[in-house]
Amino acid sequence: xxxxxxxxxxxxxxxxxxxxxxxxxxxxxxxxxxxxxxxxxxxxxxxxxxxxxxxxxxxxxxxxxxxxxxxxxxxxxxxxxxxxxxxxxxxxxxxxxxxxxxxxxxxxxxxxxxxxxxxxxxxxxxxxxxxxxxxxxxxxxxxxxxxxxxxxxxxxxxxxxxxxxxxxxxxxxxxxxxxxxxxxxxxxxxxxxxxxxxxxxxxxxxxxxxxxxxxxxxxxxxxxxxxxxxxxxxxxxxxxxxxxxxxxxxxxxxxxxxxxxxxxxxxxxxxxxxxxxxxxxxxxxxxxxxxxxxxxxxxxxxxxxxxxxxxxxxxxxxxxxxxxxxxxxxxxxxxxxxxxxxxxxx
DNA sequence: TCTGGGGTCCTAGGACCC
DNA sequence: TCTGGGGTCCTAGGACCC
Numbered sequence: 131x132x133x134x135x136x137x138x139x140x141x142x143x144x145x146x147x148x149x150x151x152x153x154x155x156x157x158x159x160x161x162x163x164x165x166x167x168x169x170x171x172x173x174x175x176x177x178x179x180x181x182x183x184x185x186x187x188x189x190x191x192x193x194x195x196x197x198x199x200x201x202x203x204x205x206x207x208x209x210x211x212x213x214x215x216x217x218x219x220x221x222x223x224x225x226x227x228x229x230x231x232x233x234x235x236x237x238x239x240x241x242x243x244x245x246x247x248x249x250x251x252x253x254x255x256x257x258x259x260x261x262x263x264x265x266x267x268x269x270x271x272x273x274x275x276x277x278x279x280x281x282x283x284x285x286x287x288x289x290x291x292x293x294x295x296x297x298x299x300x301x302x303x304x305x306x307x308x309x310x311x312x313x314x315x316x317x318x319x320x321x322x323x324x325x326x327x328x329x330x331x332x333x334x335x336x337x338x339x340x341x342x343x344x345x346x347x348x349x350x351x352x353x354x355x356x357x358x359x360x361x362x363x364x365x366x367x368x369x370x371x372x373x374x375x376x377x378x379x380x381x382x383x384x385x386x387x388x389x390x391x392x393x394x395x396x397x398x399x400x401x402x403x404x405x406x407x408x409x410x411x412x413x414x415x416x417x418x419x420x421x422x423x424x425x426x427x428x429x430x431x432x433x434x435x436x437x438x439x440x441x442x443x444x445x446x447x448x449x450x451x452x453x454x455x456x457x458x459x460x461x462x463x464x465x466x467x468x469x470x471x472x473x474x475x476x
Numbered sequence: 477t478c479t480g481g482g483g484t485c486c487t488a489g490g491a492c493c494c
Numbered sequence: 495t496c497t498g499g500g501g502t503c504c505t506a507g508g509a510c511c512c
Contacts, residue, residue, distance in 0.1 A: 142512095162480080169480050172512090184512080190477040230483090230512050313510050344487080370484075377480060412504095422479070428505065462481090 132360045133238045135251065136269040136277035137258075139215065140286035142232035143172035146208050147201050149263055157199050164188050164200040166379045167459075171203060175286060215262050222254075227362045233281075235274055237362040251289055259287075275358035276301075278310050294356040301354070302329025311350065316342075328354050369406065373414065374398035375462025381420045383457050392445050393438075395463035400438035403465065409434035410465030413444040417453065418460035427452040428466065436471060 139145065143161040148154045158177040162170045168188040180195035192198055212231045219226055225237035243250040251268050258266060267288040269280025279301055280290040292300060307317035309328050323338050325331050331339070332354035340347045352358060374395040382388060392415070403410060411434045416426040427448050435441050445463045 167478090167480075171480075185480075187478060187480095190479090193477060232512075311510070315509060346486080371482095373482065375481065424507090426506070430504065460480090464482095 131272050133242045133244075133247070134271055134273055134277045134360055134362065135236045135238050135242075136274070136281040137219070137234055137236065138267050138269075138281045138285075139212075139232035140265050140267055141172055141174055142212075142264075143203060143208055144174040144177075145264060146204070146211050148174075149211070150204065150207065154199060154201070158182070158195050158197055159199045159201065160188070160191055161201050161203050162188055163202060167377055211262065211264065215258065215264055215266075218258060218261050225362045225364050227364055228367065235277065235362045237360075247291060248289065251291075255287065255289060272356065273358035273360040274362070275310060275353040276356060279304075282308070282310075292356075297356050298329070301356075302327060302332060304328045306331060309350070309354070311346075311353075369402075369408070369468055371464060371466040372399055372402045372408075372410070372468060373416075373462055373464025374402075375416060375460060375464075377418075377460045378458070381457040381459045383455065388449070388453075388458065388461060389446065391461045392449060392463055393442050395461065396442035396445050397438040399463055399465055400436065400441050403436050403468070407471055408468045409436040409471045410468045411435075412466035413441060413448060414462075414464040414466060415445050415448040415452065416460070416462035416464065417449075417456070417458055419456040420459055422459070424460070425452065426462075430467075434469065434471075435465070441465065
């Protein structure tokens with residue numbers, strides 16, 4: 131049995147802002163753009179008490195939390211703190227898979243103290259705090275899913291061990307929408323079929339549930355029973371796609387403005403490819419109109435592209451084919467099938 | 477009080493080939 | 495005329511996550 135750990139920085143951007151400016155400590159704080167069409171990227175636990183959530187329109191957040199302090203993100207600083215946090219972990223562990231800027235999985239089978247897992251992980255949590263001043267939640271389990279669910283159980287600065295002996299009391303009573311992978315669309319559909327908790331999904335034989343989840347049914351059911359993937363992949367970050375998009379504060383129809391934004395996004399995508407010395411063999415254009423209808427068109431290219439001029443040219447060609455005068459609130463340009471330069475990306 | 481930005485993975489249908 | 499079966503690649507859209 132492996133010893134998998136999931137570590138998650140609690141409300142990371144909000145924590146980071148408190149390090150930049152300690153007077154923000156223990157305040158209802160939201161990080162994000164405070165303007166028309168701005169949303170909350172992350173908020174402090176104090177703000178969450180009022181119902182403020184990630185992804186919520188900022189105008190709504192201000193409405194439900196009158197004293198909300200709004201800070202525009204300092205993303206370079208977050209990246210710096212994240213690097214510091216992960217380099218400490220990489221010094222101690224070799225099997226680390228970074229899942230995002232603020233979370234990772236670690237296979238600690240070789241390192242952990244099996245006589246006292248809780249004490250070992252508690253010490254790790256404290257050392258991380260001493261070295262970085264960052265608070266994290268730690269979850270431990272025999273596989274990725276259990277570790278991830280465990281770290282979600284107690285926040286902030288939580289430490290939870292889930293195993294096949296305590297999942298019935300700790301995991302199964304959780305509402306089905308708390309299950310990793312079940313989101314706002316699938317949860318209500320499952321509930322309509324009588325699946326209210328993770329335990330219900332773990333035990334169900336209902337063929338309607340199987341039909342709803344399709345091929346994912348067996349996967350989710352074994353996860354819920356504590357039998358999941360326990361592989362941690364420590365390979366260097368290797369992006370498969372890359373994109374840039376912008377929402378306008380006012381919808382636009384002006385051709386020159388649209389073309390300028392396609393150029394800007396193309397340049398951002400090209401810069402990202404340049405950073406990793408990659409090229410791509412598919413270009414994608416994404417549009418969203420004033421009624422929030424979103425559509426995209428993609429084109430596989432006979433040979434890979436990498437420079438902003440060629441990405442821009444392809445993106446404009448695609449745009450001309452799929453734009454029919456709609457009033458646009460969003461324009462995006464992306465590339466897919468990203469591979470190393472000079473090699474076939476497949 | 478309307479809904480950001482950057483990713484991953486899955487599905488379903490069509491084209492094309494043998 | 496009325497139409498197989500399998501495999502692969504491509505596309506568009508949806509769901510989900512941070």
